[in-house]
Amino acid sequence: MTSISEPVVIAKHSKWVQLLLGLLCMAAISSPQYVWTLLTKPMIAKLGVGLAELQVTFSLLIILQTFFSPFQGRLVERFGPRLLISIGTLMAGFSWVIAARVDSLTSLYLVYGCLGGLGTGIVYIGVVGLVMKWFPQQRGFAAGTVAAGYGMGAIFTTFPISISLGSYGLEQTMTMFGLIFAAVGFLASQGLRLPETSAMMPVSTTPSPVSGQRQFKSGEMLRQPLFWLMFLMMTMMSTSGLMVTSQMAIFAEDFGISKAVIFGMAALPLALTIDRFTNGLTRPLFGFISDRYGRENTMFIAFALEGVAMTLWLACREDPLLFVLLSGVVFFGWGEIFSLFPSTLTDTFGSENASANYGWLYISQGIGSIFGGPLAALMYQHTHNWHLVFGCAITFDFITAGLALWVLKPWRARFMRAQK
Structure with missing residues (x-):
């Protein structure tokens, strides 16, 4: 009598185990x-380089993580998630271990930027x-839950790493934490596996939007x-969010917020802490x-919410309390792109x-990181105020919200009907 129900029980248990393991990875x-921001000052002192040169490392990390994601995703599909995600977690962790011992900027680019970027990209795409x-x-x-793990995972390591840097220095800190990251990720990835059959999936009372649908390969999808x-749409939302979030410390100083105190705490660190929570919370929630x-x-609700929040943020820029609260709403309206898309x-x-x-869609995040940060900085340099930057970001938000409801929704409905 248990032969019918037992696989369902196992399946229900297994999918939550897979979600937890993916979250840990x-x-x-x-x-x-x-x-990365905690490592810049000691890295500058160790290597004797300028901040602009050092920040190329971070750019390489993001570019390698996003622009190589189609290739990385293809490898995951070809060789399976456990093997590739295991390799990716080891690459990411050991990029810190090796970077702790580099003595040149070029070596740091290759190890932290390239090795680390490729490793994180494999894990991110594979787990999602x-x-x-x-x-x-x-x-x-x-998708939102595991994306929240990436967005909020550093909450548990930021203060320990900061304390360790002050007590033990850069090399020992990066070595120790790199080994911890590699060990946690590698052990968690050993339990990852693909669902064996569709019968193992839980039965839902909601009609499936994908029943009997055609399974597109990447080449076929790219022709659509x-x-x-x-x-x-994802490029516009990524650019919009990064235009302001990547410049937050700079315009907070221009708005006179950086030295303000809210509830006995400095306004900017408080805002950044709230932002990290809301940026993680929004992904599984939406x-x-x-x-x-x-x-x-x-999409329409979330993207419009960000547009409204950014508008109010700019209008209330001189009020420290509203600045802190609205920054959390802005991040809440932005981070969900990593679950919805x-x-x-x-x-x-x-x-x-x-x-x-x-992997192909995720390239849009890389484009957003290029346009969002540097483009916003150039706009500010030429105009000497933040109105144009916020104006562009707000416009992107409302355009994308409109596209979601009035273009994507009917188009996708027609497309799905045509596949049946």
Whole structure:
């Protein structure tokens, strides 16, 4: 009598185990990006270089993580998530161990930027693609949860690394934490596996948007104009968010906020702490909402929310309390792109090649990082105020919100009907 129900129980247990393991893998690779700012000052002292030269390392990390993601996703699909994600976590962790001992800027570029960027990219793309296969009815929630692990994982390491740098120095700190990251990620990745059959998936009361759909390979997907609409939208949202979030410390000083105190705490660090939580929270939350009320409907609400929050942020820029609170709302309206877009893409083009397909869409984040930071800085240098920067970001938000509801939604509905 247990032969029928037992696989279902195992499947329900396994998908949550897979989600937890994916979350741990993502948290293990988050520090190279989110804790980099703590390493810049001791790196400058050690290598005797300027800040601008050193920051190329960080740019390489992001570029290698995003622009190579289609190739990395293809490797994950070809050789399986456990092997590739294991390799990726080791690459990310040991990039710190080796970088602790470099004595030249070129070596740092190759180790921290290139090795670390490739490693984090493999893990990020592999984990997102895997959990969307395990959660066909809850893709938004699953993708958002593991993306939150990447966005919030560094919360648990920021203060310990900061303390360790002061007590033990750069080399010992990076070696110790690099080994910890590698060990945690590698051990967690050993339990990752693909779902064996569709029968192992839990039954949902919500009609599946992907029942019997065609499974697109990356080459086929890239020939679909619908994909390029999604790519444009994610590029615009990525650029919009990074235009302001990457410049936050600078315009906080221009607005007179950097020295303000809120509830006995400095306003800027308080805002950054709140932002990290809201940026992580929004990913599974909006993903969960989109699973129930539709991807495009949720996009419209989230993207418009960010546009409104940015408008109020600029209007209330001289009020420290509102600056702190609205910064959290801005991040809350931005971080969900990492759950809404991958789930929408997989709903549309199938889960069989989810990692490779999302790799192509994820390039938009790399483009956003290039346009968002440098472009915003150039605008500020030429205008000597932040109105144009905020104006562009707000415009992108509202345009993308409109595209989601009035272009993507009907277009995708027609596309899905045509595949049946």
